Amino acid sequence: MLTGNRPHLPTASLILMGILLIMYACNSTSVSKVSQVSPKIESSQDIIELKIDSILALMTLQEKIGQTAQRGKSSRVKDIPPELKEALKKGEIGSFLNVTSKEDVTELQRIAVEESPRGIPLIFARDVIHGYKTIFPIPLGQAATFNPSLTEKGARIAAIEASSNGIRWTFAPMLDISRDPRWGRISESGGEDPYLTSRMAEAYVKGFQGDDLTDPTSIAACAKHFVGYGAAEGGRDYNTANINDFSLHNNYLKPFKASVDAGVATFMSGFNEVNGVPASGNQYLMRSILREEWGFDGFVVSDWESIIEMIPHGFAADEKHAAALGANAMVDMEMTSTSYQQYLAELIAEGKVSEEILDEMVRNILRIKYRLGLFDNPYFDPSDEKLYAPEHLDAAKQSALESMVLLKNNRNTLPLGRTKKIALIGPLADKGHEQLGTWTFDGEKNKTITPKMALQKDRSLDVTFSEGLSFSRDLNKDKFEAAIQTAESADVIVFCAGEEAILSGEAHSRADISLPGAQEELILELAKTGKPIILVVMAGRPITFERIIDKVDAVIMAWHPGTMGGPALKDILIGDASPSGKLPVTWPKMNGQMPIYYNHKMTGRPVKPDEFVEMYEIPIEAWQSSLGNTTHYLDAGYLPAFPFGFGMSYSSFDYSNITLSSTKITKDEALTVTVTVKNTGNYQAQETVQLYFRDMVGSLTRPVKELLRFEKVLLKPGESKNLSFTFTAQELAFYGPSKKWIVEPGTFKLWVAKHAMDTTNELEFTLE
Ligand code: NOJ
Numbered sequence: 001m002l003t004g005n006r007p008h009l010p011t012a013s014l015i016l017m018g019i020l021l022i023m024y025a026c027n028s029t030s031v032s033k034v035s036q037v038s039p040k041i042e043s044s045q046d047i048i049e050l051k052i053d054s055i056l057a058l059m060t061l062q063e064k065i066g067q068t069a070q071r072g073k074s075s076r077v078k079d080i081p082p083e084l085k086e087a088l089k090k091g092e093i094g095s096f097l098n099v100t101s102k103e104d105v106t107e108l109q110r111i112a113v114e115e116s117p118r119g120i121p122l123i124f125a126r127d128v129i130h131g132y133k134t135i136f137p138i139p140l141g142q143a144a145t146f147n148p149s150l151t152e153k154g155a156r157i158a159a160i161e162a163s164s165n166g167i168r169w170t171f172a173p174m175l176d177i178s179r180d181p182r183w184g185r186i187s188e189s190g191g192e193d194p195y196l197t198s199r200m201a202e203a204y205v206k207g208f209q210g211d212d213l214t215d216p217t218s219i220a221a222c223a224k225h226f227v228g229y230g231a232a233e234g235g236r237d238y239n240t241a242n243i244n245d246f247s248l249h250n251n252y253l254k255p256f257k258a259s260v261d262a263g264v265a266t267f268m269s270g271f272n273e274v275n276g277v278p279a280s281g282n283q284y285l286m287r288s289i290l291r292e293e294w295g296f297d298g299f300v301v302s303d304w305e306s307i308i309e310m311i312p313h314g315f316a317a318d319e320k321h322a323a324a325l326g327a328n329a330m331v332d333m334e335m336t337s338t339s340y341q342q343y344l345a346e347l348i349a350e351g352k353v354s355e356e357i358l359d360e361m362v363r364n365i366l367r368i369k370y371r372l373g374l375f376d377n378p379y380f381d382p383s384d385e386k387l388y389a390p391e392h393l394d395a396a397k398q399s400a401l402e403s404m405v406l407l408k409n410n411r412n413t414l415p416l417g418r419t420k421k422i423a424l425i426g427p428l429a430d431k432g433h434e435q436l437g438t439w440t441f442d443g444e445k446n447k448t449i450t451p452k453m454a455l456q457k458d459r460s461l462d463v464t465f466s467e468g469l470s471f472s473r474d475l476n477k478d479k480f481e482a483a484i485q486t487a488e489s490a491d492v493i494v495f496c497a498g499e500e501a502i503l504s505g506e507a508h509s510r511a512d513i514s515l516p517g518a519q520e521e522l523i524l525e526l527a528k529t530g531k532p533i534i535l536v537v538m539a540g541r542p543i544t545f546e547r548i549i550d551k552v553d554a555v556i557m558a559w560h561p562g563t564m565g566g567p568a569l570k571d572i573l574i575g576d577a578s579p580s581g582k583l584p585v586t587w588p589k590m591n592g593q594m595p596i597y598y599n600h601k602m603t604g605r606p607v608k609p610d611e612f613v614e615m616y617e618i619p620i621e622a623w624q625s626s627l628g629n630t631t632h633y634l635d636a637g638y639l640p641a642f643p644f645g646f647g648m649s650y651s652s653f654d655y656s657n658i659t660l661s662s663t664k665i666t667k668d669e670a671l672t673v674t675v676t677v678k679n680t681g682n683y684q685a686q687e688t689v690q691l692y693f694r695d696m697v698g699s700l701t702r703p704v705k706e707l708l709r710f711e712k713v714l715l716k717p718g719e720s721k722n723l724s725f726t727f728t729a730q731e732l733a734f735y736g737p738s739k740k741w742i743v744e745p746g747t748f749k750l751w752v753a754k755h756a757m758d759t760t761n762e763l764e765f766t767l768e
Pocket of ligand 1: 127171224303304506
């Protein structure tokens with residue numbers, strides 16, 4: 001593959017490396033570099049550090065700065081600007097993003113390896129968020145599977161497909177805890193819960209990176225956006241995050257820590273500020289927590305221009321100041337903006353950034369390039385494309401199946417079986433592009449199987465289709481009449497509603513999260529036919545449907561289910577599979593309830609359901625008094641539409657024999673909760689058993705409930721399984737007033753539950 005006439009790895013570099021290796025082997029300490037790294041060569045990691053030393057020793061300041069530069073183009077632009085190739089030849093670029101042509105990837109890598117001064121390979125990045133070509137459900141949907149092994153498989157498949165096109169780095173997983181469905185990027189998240197998001201974080205990292213990062217199908221994962229981006233005020237994207245240090249540690253940081261423990265190769269700094277300091281210049285987050293406390297030794301990339309966005313934030317005076325702030329926070333690589341390239345040399349000369357910091361940044365970047373095996377094997381095989389393999393499509397279907405959440409099913413409207421005449425209606429019933437969801441640059445609508453395609457392909461079904469509305473925001477009612485007629489001649493209506501893909505994701509927040517366009521009106525018209533209505537929602541967030549919920553008989557939340565959404569939905573509608581998804585977010589009834597999440601605090605006036613007086617029941621000229629009132633809304637009350645962890649099945653499950661291994665433990669001990677789960681219904685189905693806890697009294701007030709464990713089991717009708725959940729007292733620790741993790745003695749409650757508001761099976765123990 002190497003074709004140029006210049007040696008690609010500089011001879012001098014190899015010689016120096018050789019000398020260093022010999023000196024290490026002899027345990028020599030006469031070279032100053034030796035003291036900076038491990039004195040003995042004990043592992044491949046030590047050898048990598050030696051190799052990095054040898055290259056760094058040869059690099060000019062400009063070449064070092066070059067490694068910190070990520071260049072590329074917007075996802076819309078196809079050609080590589082010629083000036084970028086020239087910069088690459090001079091060693092001024094360390095990474096590219098959004099290079100989509102295989103020829104370009106190969107050519108740029110050839111220039112880097114053969115023509116740049118040190119021959120350091122490039123790392124090619126892309127947003128491979130929930131699939132590359134074979135698109136899996138949006139991450140929020142994947143979280144609803146409560147099945148991390150499916151997510152791991154999906155990420156593995158995404159890595160296999162993307163790496164076969166030369167991509168070795170994805171900007172995923174997104175680990176921002178989000179408690180506000182107005183925020184468009186909730187779709188990319190694992191939802192509101194730190195424990196569930198942490199388990200998903202591990203799954204994504206393992207899947208993308210595989211067992212061995214040097215494997216050509218492994219791609220580096222990127223934990224983003226560090227940190228607090230999901231706490232954007234009012235759900236407005238890019239907005240301010242005010243998160244106190246306790247909540248930061250007890251909620252927002254946890255999934256990121258889990259990703260470090262799982263070996264994530266890279267991090268991305270957020271656009272947002274946290275408590276007044278932009279994440280991309282935040283030394284507390286990037287250095288004290290990420291590097292010093294967690295020992296992360298990969299590299300951090302900024303978000304798109306987030307270094308220079310510290311100027312509009314009002315934190316940096318100009319680009320030079322921004323570069324100093326970013327580098328001193330050790331944001332190692334700058335995505336697309338060029339402040340490092342323009343100013344780092346000057347800043348170093350002026351002593352505002354030390355060259356040691358720059359060396360450390362370059363070291364972090366080279367370490368990951370080594371770990372990916374890029375120095376040995378910089379190229380990919382363009383003829384070995386592995387896209388849409390049958391097993392990829394099967395896995396995408398399984399993931400879509402397990403992500404779908406049955407929210408309502410009056411009088412067992414579902415499953416439909418095969419005898420009913422179905423009227424398939426709605427703007428998302430046949431929209432290949434929309435059902436792929438946000439962040440699917442490489443997904444292809446012509447490879448997507450829609451509900452209409454899947455239902456009509458099954459010759460045993462009688463399905464007529466009338467779209468009613470052309471797209472989710474459509475206000476034109478011209479097609480209503482045809483849709484009503486289609487409904488009238490059928491036994492049941494399946495209405496595919498929701499949001500187009502563009503209505504969620506980055507920069508697409510909404511203040512009103514009800515169904516857009518004239519969808520509600522069409523549903524109200526269809527309800528007049530008296531036919532049962534099954535509402536299928538394809539959306540990037542929970543959707544409020546106060547006006548229509550009583551008019552429909554069943555509701556399936558299908559998220560944006562990806563390439564195989566149609567076949568998965570068909571299986572659930574017909575009854576070939578039972579729904580098993582559970583909500584990874586609390587589902588509000590109305591807009592005013594947001595932010596909303598289950599693991600909130602008690603407050604001094606917790607809700608008293610028996611004393612709740614609804615707004616219209618308050619007598620006229622009632623005496624002004626707060627007594628009896630609690631932390632609720634007069635109009636929305638205190639309940640969500642559906643709680644976190646909720647999701648129905650075609651079957652039913654009984655929990656029995658619930659035991660606790662002890663009612664007392666010390667802080668060095670563990671406890672085991674056991675439960676027998678029985679499928680008491682008529683369908684083979686999966687159930688997700690959830691274990692929640694509450695620390696009743698704390699030196700810092702504790703949430704009303706926190707998810708501690710979950711397990712998803714498949715049971716045949718009548719079948720039982722015993723599950724056991726073991727946890728240590730240390731897992732109940734919280735980051736407390738002393739700014740340390742503490743486990744406090746006291747009473748704890750546990751619930752073996754079907755969702756966050758299920759208090760049927762309550763246990764108690766004491767920590768001594
Ligand atoms: C901006 C987004 O915030 C980030 O998530 C994404 O990875 C980068 N752009 C690159 O596309």
